[in-house]
Structure formats: C-alpha cells, structure tokens
Amino acid sequence: MCGIAGIFHLETAKPVDPDRVRRMIDVMPHRGPDGAGVWTAPGVGLGHRRLSIIDLAGGAQPMANPDESLIVTFNGEIYNFAEIRAELEERGHRFRSHSDTEVILHAYRQWGEDCVHRFNGMFAFALFDKGTQSLWLVRDRLGVKPLYYARVSDGSLIFGSELKVLLAHPLLRREPDPSAIEDYLALGYVPDDACIVAGVRKLGAGEHLRLVRGRGMPEPRRYWDVSFADRSTAKPAALMEELTALMRDAVRSRMVADVPLGAFLSGGVDSSSVVALMAEASPRAVKTCTIGFDVPSLDETRHADHVARRFATDHRTRLVSPDDFGLLDTLVAHFDEPFADASALPTYRVCELAREEVTVALSGDGADEAFAGYRRHLFQHRGDAARRLVPDTVRKPLFGALGSLYPKADWAPRWLRAKTTFQQLGMSGAEAYAHAVGVTPPEMRRRLYSEGFARQVGGHRAEDRIVRAMENAPARDPLDRAQYADIRIWLPGDILTKTDRMSMAVGLEAREPLLDYRLVEFAARLPVGQRIHGNSGKYLMKRAMEAYLPQDILYRDKMGFVTPISHWFRGPLAGEAEAVAHRSALAQSGWFDAGTMARVVDDHKAGRADHGRLLWQLLVLDRSLTRLFG
Incomplete structure (x- = not known):
C-alpha cells in the first residue's frame, strides 16, 4: 500500500523537473x-x-526492468x-526481487494490456x-485504490493517489465545480x-487509460464490469460449498504479508x-480490534467479544x-473532497487502534453490496413487487398524492414515517432507489440553492447517474x-473512499477479502x-457461515458505525450550525439561500425537523471548500 504520483507530457517530451514530482509525493x-x-x-x-508490506528490502519504487524500457509506480x-x-x-522470465511490483513489469512484457485480467488485487x-512512448494508467476492478488525474496548461497530464497530490x-x-457540489449534497x-x-x-x-505521446487525450476504457445477466442453476448446497471455498481462498490470499497482520472486528x-x-x-492467534461506544444503544463490543472468544483471537x-x-479537521484534510459519511469518525479510530500493533488489517467491506445486505435492498425488492401488482396508471397518481399529503414526521416512530415510502412507490424502481441512496432530496436542494x-x-441532477446505471445494467x-x-457508484465513492483515506491516514493497509472479484461475480x-x-x-x-458463527451473530439486526450528529447540532455543535448558516465562507459564497439555511438551523434546534445530516454536510462542505480554495 503506497501513494503514487506523476507527470506525462502528451505531445512533446519536455524535461520534467524531479523536484516538482517530489513536491507532489511529499504531500502524502x-x-x-x-x-x-x-x-x-x-x-x-x-x-x-x-508503505512496506511485501519484500521489505527489495520492493522500492518506481521500479524499472533491467534496461529501463518499462517503469512502474504502483499502489496496492x-x-x-x-x-x-x-x-x-x-x-523464461528472471526476477531480481520478491515483490508483486516486479510481477507487473514482467506480466506486461509477456501479455501487454491483457495482463490486467490476470491480476487479483487492489491496485492503481x-x-x-x-x-x-506511452503511459498506462490502471485502476482495480472494484475501485479499492484511487487515482486522480488532470491536464494542465504546459501540455502535461498529472496524476496521483489523492487530490492533494x-x-x-x-x-x-x-x-470549484458546481455540479460536484450538487452531487455531494445529494449523495x-x-x-x-x-x-x-x-x-x-x-x-x-x-478502467484503464493508455496515453501515447503525440496522439492527444483519449477517454478511459473499461476492462471489467460485473454482470447480473446470468443465473446459476446449481443446488443451494453446491452454492454454499462454492461460496465457502471462494471466501476461504479470498481471505487466505490476503493474509500474505511480511509485516504484522490483523483484522477489524465489529461483531x-x-x-x-x-x-x-x-x-x-x-497457526497463531489472529489480532483483532473493536471500537466501542459509551452509549449502550450504539455499542457492539459484546458481539465482537463473543466472536473473539469463539476463535481465541488476540483481541x-x-x-x-x-x-x-x-x-473533523483531520478528516477534511485526508479526504480533500467533501465527504459527509459521519461513520468516517469511528473508522478513523478503529484504524488508529489497529495500527498500534499491525500494519495490515482485513475488513468486511463489500459483502452488503455483493450479497444484498442493506435494508434498502429489502425495501427495494418489496417495493418492486408492489409496483408489479399495481398498474402505473393507478400507482403513480395514488402514491404520488399520498406522498404529497402525508406529513413528514421525523419525530415519530419509524413505522409511522410513511411519507418517503408513499413517495417512492409513486416513482419508477430506478428513481425510487436513486432517492433511497441519497442524503438530501431534490426538493430540499432546490430550496437551498x-x-x-x-x-x-x-x-x-445527481440522481440521474444512478437511474442510468440501473436502466443500463446487465441485469434480470x-x-x-x-x-x-x-x-458501480456507492461502493467506490463512499465505502472504499472512507476505508482508503482513514486507513492511509494512520499508515495502515486495509484489505477487503469479500471484494475479491471472483466472489462478486459469483x-x-x-x-x-x-x-x-x-x-x-x-x-x-x-x-454458509452457520458452520462457523452462532445464530445471534448471523441473524441479529444490522447496526454499523453510528454517530449522533443530530444530537451534536442541538448541543455541542449548535454554535457551528449557526456559524454555517450566517457567518461561514459557505454562507458568504452566494451559492445558498440565506433564509433557507437559517430556517434549517432553527427548525433543527427547535426539534421541528431532523436536519442533522444536512447540517453535517454543510459544515463539512464549508471546511473542505475553505481548505481547497481559501
């Protein structure tokens, strides 16, 4: 796990100042x-x-082959x-090191661009x-590792692992790009x-991008995509056996390291x-770590302790x-772009705890996306069953009207908060899901701007990319x-960005065995x-995991990392909320309606509405824009 950067002149082989490249890598x-x-x-x-993980003595980069006809800089x-x-x-290939970096060079020499299909890993x-006279940029199948790039005025393309590079x-x-602010507020x-x-x-x-000097700037090409178009006809028992074998191999392959290794354990x-x-x-006790909260309703440590005792981990x-x-300011500095998933806070803390004893930690990221583990997947599944039962000519006006008339009851028990359900049943399945994965709905954004x-x-409109992805999906x-x-969208944009930035913030390599591409395809x-x-x-x-884990772990309600942001803005961050609405750089930008921002703060503090997530978004946006643009 590392950070990469570079400069490539697209038209003329102008000299590249090594100090300029050095300044780029020195910021990470x-x-x-x-x-x-x-x-x-x-x-x-x-x-x-x-960050040395494999072949500590011989894996230095950038790495060249003996005649320096091929040179690579590699993260992952x-x-x-x-x-x-x-x-x-x-x-017939001969190797000088024991690193995976050198394998990339030899694989490229043997198979050209097709070598990427042979790699199972996380990489940029x-x-x-x-x-x-070409530069080949490549990112792994699921987007575990990031890669930014841009053209600049001297005719070069610059790239790096983080925006700050x-x-x-x-x-x-x-x-700033106004469209990206729309995306951020929506998602x-x-x-x-x-x-x-x-x-x-x-x-x-x-995706990968081949830049050949003198041929201008091409568009990236996709070398891999997941397809839901085919269905397995195997019996459930055979599927369970295959899944267990794939998971076992994915985990074992990610346990190869020349440094201390452990795992995050939430329970x-x-x-x-x-x-x-x-x-x-x-053969040794697995090192595991858990972050707990001093609020019982948010704490999962007893479940993690149960698993740790079952497998005798060093917990x-x-x-x-x-x-x-x-x-907050630490997170803003590491994400560069505004990022409002407040679970980044406990993710940073668990990475910090893990790094005290290990350099590599395995996580459970990816299973919810691959195997339909989110509650929204269940709601979407049921909602589409309802849409099939009621004709569009009846469903859209009926549920659209109910969604408009039913009050927005943030204060009520969950089973009484039916407004969103009615609204989404009045939409197409793709539109409904685009709204379900969003944070700030379109009507609120229109009021804010x-x-x-x-x-x-x-x-x-930010939701349109999700609608397009669903409408064009290779799916049944x-x-x-x-x-x-x-x-395609949520996993690399939110989940993997969070894990990459928070683990790298403390010099920890996080590995995601449940995102082995073979598992995702299965x-x-x-x-x-x-x-x-x-x-x-x-x-x-x-x-499949019933052979390993107890029922109360497998079938309990999903929790995840929770942060009480709504409480914060009625308590210790109330002053920050006021500042964002009235005195911040964001308030002075002219982008948002001052009256709407003030009402959002007042309604939240008075308990008339729950705008905690929106206020967190605005606070993060203000800090990020100040850091990026002054």
Missing part, C-alpha cells in the same frame, strides 16, 4: 512512511511513497502474484513504456465520475466471517465517545439493478432468493 507522507522515490526521463516523471497489492510469477518463470498503477502542482487551476460524497475541483477526473473502477456478519476464516488459516477493545467531532447557483448547476431483476448501481449470478429470503439479506452467505 501518511501513505508511504517507509520511503520515497522519484524517476524521470524526457517527457515523464514518476513518484512513489512506500496483487494477491496472486506468486502464481503469476511462477507462470512467468516457466516462460502507472506504467511507462519507453518503446511506445495534484493540488501540489503549480499549474493546476483551483476552481454525501463526490462520486467517481465527478470532482470538486473543476477539470480534475478520477479513473473509474475497472457483525461480515467482519466475523473474515475473522473466522483467518483463524482457520492461521483489543477501546471505548470512545460518539462525540468525536473534534476529528440561490437563483444564481441553480443556474450554474443547470440541468445536472430490479434487485440486480440496485446492486449494480451500488457496486454473488451476481445467485438467484434472488439466495440473496434475499424473507426478511434476511445476504441469505446464502449467512447459511
């Missing part, structure tokens, strides 16, 4: 505390920050590098081919097809499954207060389409009934 020491390297040649410069891990290396050695890398280049213009994060800094792009999950199905399979594969727990908003800012946003069922949108072929059964999501996965 957290991603590579164990070393740094810069390599330059006419028209190209590559930089690297290293290739988990099957030993198998690829063995095949290459049979074909840039490979310069001197013979073709590009901002360190003096020719990058710092202007709570800036998705991979957008960036808060105008002109900056992110290479998408499963939920996903992390508990990973720990169970690690314990099965390890550590630390209680923290959910009132950890003092981390000033007339001038609304004109800048134009016809752009509405649930397929929802999961496809999650894997899950996409499952019949719907093996994903959702009754009220249970991740049905087949839970059945």
Whole structure:
C-alpha cells in the first residue's frame, strides 16, 4: 500500500523537473512512511511513497526492468502474484526481487494490456513504456485504490493517489465545480465520475487509460464490469460449498504479508466471517480490534467479544465517545473532497487502534453490496413487487398524492414515517432507489440553492447517474439493478473512499477479502432468493457461515458505525450550525439561500425537523471548500 504520483507530457517530451514530482509525493507522507522515490526521463516523471508490506528490502519504487524500457509506480497489492510469477518463470522470465511490483513489469512484457485480467488485487498503477512512448494508467476492478488525474496548461497530464497530490502542482487551476457540489449534497460524497475541483477526473473502477505521446487525450476504457445477466442453476448446497471455498481462498490470499497482520472486528456478519476464516488459516492467534461506544444503544463490543472468544483471537477493545467531532479537521484534510459519511469518525479510530500493533488489517467491506445486505435492498425488492401488482396508471397518481399529503414526521416512530415510502412507490424502481441512496432530496436542494447557483448547476441532477446505471445494467431483476448501481457508484465513492483515506491516514493497509472479484461475480449470478429470503439479506452467505458463527451473530439486526450528529447540532455543535448558516465562507459564497439555511438551523434546534445530516454536510462542505480554495 503506497501513494503514487506523476507527470506525462502528451505531445512533446519536455524535461520534467524531479523536484516538482517530489513536491507532489511529499504531500502524502501518511501513505508511504517507509520511503520515497522519484524517476524521470524526457517527457515523464514518476513518484512513489512506500508503505512496506511485501519484500521489505527489495520492493522500492518506481521500479524499472533491467534496461529501463518499462517503469512502474504502483499502489496496492496483487494477491496472486506468486502464481503469476511462477507462470512467468516457466516462460523464461528472471526476477531480481520478491515483490508483486516486479510481477507487473514482467506480466506486461509477456501479455501487454491483457495482463490486467490476470491480476487479483487492489491496485492503481502507472506504467511507462519507453518503446511506445506511452503511459498506462490502471485502476482495480472494484475501485479499492484511487487515482486522480488532470491536464494542465504546459501540455502535461498529472496524476496521483489523492487530490492533494495534484493540488501540489503549480499549474493546476483551483476552481470549484458546481455540479460536484450538487452531487455531494445529494449523495454525501463526490462520486467517481465527478470532482470538486473543476477539470480534475478520477479513473473509474475497472478502467484503464493508455496515453501515447503525440496522439492527444483519449477517454478511459473499461476492462471489467460485473454482470447480473446470468443465473446459476446449481443446488443451494453446491452454492454454499462454492461460496465457502471462494471466501476461504479470498481471505487466505490476503493474509500474505511480511509485516504484522490483523483484522477489524465489529461483531457483525461480515467482519466475523473474515475473522473466522483467518483463524482457520492461521497457526497463531489472529489480532483483532473493536471500537466501542459509551452509549449502550450504539455499542457492539459484546458481539465482537463473543466472536473473539469463539476463535481465541488476540483481541483489543477501546471505548470512545460518539462525540468525536473534534476529528473533523483531520478528516477534511485526508479526504480533500467533501465527504459527509459521519461513520468516517469511528473508522478513523478503529484504524488508529489497529495500527498500534499491525500494519495490515482485513475488513468486511463489500459483502452488503455483493450479497444484498442493506435494508434498502429489502425495501427495494418489496417495493418492486408492489409496483408489479399495481398498474402505473393507478400507482403513480395514488402514491404520488399520498406522498404529497402525508406529513413528514421525523419525530415519530419509524413505522409511522410513511411519507418517503408513499413517495417512492409513486416513482419508477430506478428513481425510487436513486432517492433511497441519497442524503438530501431534490426538493430540499432546490430550496437551498440561490437563483444564481441553480443556474450554474443547470440541468445536472445527481440522481440521474444512478437511474442510468440501473436502466443500463446487465441485469434480470430490479434487485440486480440496485446492486449494480451500488457496486458501480456507492461502493467506490463512499465505502472504499472512507476505508482508503482513514486507513492511509494512520499508515495502515486495509484489505477487503469479500471484494475479491471472483466472489462478486459469483454473488451476481445467485438467484434472488439466495440473496434475499424473507426478511434476511445476504441469505446464502449467512447459511454458509452457520458452520462457523452462532445464530445471534448471523441473524441479529444490522447496526454499523453510528454517530449522533443530530444530537451534536442541538448541543455541542449548535454554535457551528449557526456559524454555517450566517457567518461561514459557505454562507458568504452566494451559492445558498440565506433564509433557507437559517430556517434549517432553527427548525433543527427547535426539534421541528431532523436536519442533522444536512447540517453535517454543510459544515463539512464549508471546511473542505475553505481548505481547497481559501
């Protein structure tokens, strides 16, 4: 796990100043505390920050082959590098190190761009081919590792693992993109097809970009996508056996490291499954860690303790207060772009705890997206069943009217808050799901925007990308389409961004075995009934793990990291809410309607509405924009 950066002149092989590349990598020491390297040649410069995981002595980067015709800077891990290396050695290749980085160079020499199909891992890398005067940028299938890039005025393309790397280049213009602010307010994060800094792009999950000097700037191409179009016809018992084998192999392949290794353990199905399979594969006690809260309703430590005792792990727990908003500026500095998922706070704390004893930690990320584990998947599944029963000519006007008339009762018990349900039943399945995964609905955004800012946003609507993804998904069922949108948009934009930035903030490598692409492809072929059964999501996965985990772990209600942000803005952050509405840089920007912002604060403080998430979004946005644009 590392950080990469570079400069490539697209038209003319102008000299690249090594100090400029060095300044780019120097802004992310957290991603590579164990070393740094810069390599330059006419028209190209590559930089690297290293967190040593495999081949501690011989894996320094940027790495070249013996004649320096190929040079790579690489962030991530290739988990099957030993198998690829063995095949290459049979074909006559000779290696000078034991690193997975060198495998990339030899695999490219053997198979060209097709080598990426052989890699099982998390990665973002840039490979310069001197013979073709080309730079090849590649990102892993699911988007675990990030890669930003932009063109600048001297005719070069600059790239890096974080936005701050590009901002360190003096020719990058710092202007906010209004469309990205619309995306952020709608979704709570800036998705991979957008960036808060105008002109900056992110290479998408499963994409690669070949830049050949003198041929201009092409568009990225996708080399992998998940398909829900096929269905397995295997019996449930055979599916369980195959799933267990895939999970076991995914976990074991991610336990290869030359540094201390452990796991996050929340006590939920996903992390508990990973720990169970690690314990099965390890001759020593697995190191596990859990963050608990001093509020009983938010605390999961007893479930984590249960799993830790079952597998005799070397377990550590630390209680923290959910009132950890003092981390806000630290989070803003590491995310660069505004990021409003408040679970980043406890994620930072659990990474911090893990890093005290290990350098690599396995997580349970990805199973909810792959196996339909979110409550919204169940609601979407049921909602689409209802849509099929009631003709559109009746359903849309009936539920649309009910949604308009029913009061928004934030204060009421969950079963009385039917307004959103009625509204979504009046929409198409894709529109309903786009609203379900959002944070601030379109009507609130329209009220917030000033007339001038609304004109800048134009016809752009954040939800449209989700609707398009679902409508164009390689899928058979509405649930397929929802999961496809999650894997393409939500997973890399929110979940994996959070894990990458928070783990890297403390110099920790996080690995996601449940996002092994073979597992994701297997899950996409499952019949719907093996994903959702009754009220249970991740049905087949839970059945398969019954051999390892107790029922009260497998079938308890999902919690996840929770932070009491609504309470904060009625208590310790009440002054921050007032400042955002009246005295902040955001309030002075002219983008938002001052009266609407003031009413949002007043209604929340008075308990007339719950605007905690929106106020957190606005506070994070204000801090992020101030940091980025002054």
